[in-house]
Amino acid sequence: MIDTHCHLTYPGIAERVGDVVADARAAGVDRMVSIGTGPADSVAAIQVARRFPGVVFATAGIHPLHAGEVGDVAAATAELRLLSVAEEVVALGEMGLDAHHDRPPMAVQRAAFAAQLTLAEETALPVVIHSREAIPETIEMIRATGLPADRFLFHCFSGTVRDLDAILAFGAGIGFTGIVTFPGAAAVAEASDRVPLDRLFLETDSPYLTPAPHRKVRINEPKYVPRVAALLAGRRGLAVEALAAACDRNASRFYGLPEPA
Ligand SMILES: [Zn+2]
Incomplete structure (x- = not known):
């Protein structure tokens, strides 16, 4: 299985990333994409990817909630452009808009997103x-x-x-985390049923969103991807292997990942 979205550079994981990657592989998670949330964090993600060639991959981006911390957006985006040519970088992002929080202001988020979308137009990388x-x-x-x-x-x-209908109509891929295992998130799990199998992605977003029953007990790690897969597969009446294989195909195609190391 592939963890299509984790943060191996974040506290709680970064200090023991060797163990985290080994535990993930032991759990059948053979590849993971460490997502950059700013220029410096993207550099860190690339460094982790270099430590685990063919297993960990990186992205370069500015998270909307960190858009106020990067200083000059044009300069920060230019930095991402340089990073994006690294062999380990398989996508741009994460980028976008977050209206759940009121900081940074939406105008700041939009400026960072727009600059990164322009970068996306200049490269062939997925986003x-x-x-x-x-x-x-x-x-x-x-x-x-x-x-x-x-x-x-x-x-x-x-x-x-x-929201789901809007993304489905648009045509993009959709990723699901351990949120689908939370008792209070039945609507999110139900939403997952309606995503065509060829547009479904598995992720942990670790160190956040630890799946049940480990929620609040321990920090999330890529090794918990199989829990997300099992829940989504069970809802669809599919064998977990079948769902995982489909999601792996999607992730390999989207990120252009090589075969497992
Ligand atoms: Zn993230």
Whole structure:
């Protein structure tokens, strides 16, 4: 299985990343994508990827909630452009809009997102999208680029039925985390049923969102991807292997990943 979205550079994981990667592989998670949330964090993600060639891959991006920390957006985006040519970098992002929090202001988030979408137009890389309570606005900005929808992955779906319909109509991929195992998130798990198998992605978003029953007990890690797979497969009446194989195909195609090391 592939963890399509984790943060191996974050506290709780970074200090013991060797163990985290080994435990993930022992659990059948043979590849993972460590997502950059700013220029410095993207450099860190690339360094982790270099430590685990063919197992860990990196992305380069500015998370909307960190858009206020990067200083000059043009300079930060230029830095991402340089990073994007690294062999380990398989996508841009995570980038997008987050209206759940009121900081940084939406104008700042939009400026960082727009600059990164322009970078996406200049490269051939796929794009990881973070969009929370802002799905229509996010899709509108992506549509304005004219780039094909299948170059975009909306990670960590946690929205409404209308949000899901909007992403399905647009045509992008949709990622699900351990949220689907939370007792209070039945609507998100139900939403997952409606995503066509060829557009479904598995992720942990670790160190956040530890799946049940480990929630609040321990920090999330890529080794918990199989829990997300098992829950989604069970809902669909599929064998977990079948669902995982389909999601792996999607992730390999989207990120252009090589075969497992
Ligand atoms: Zn993330």
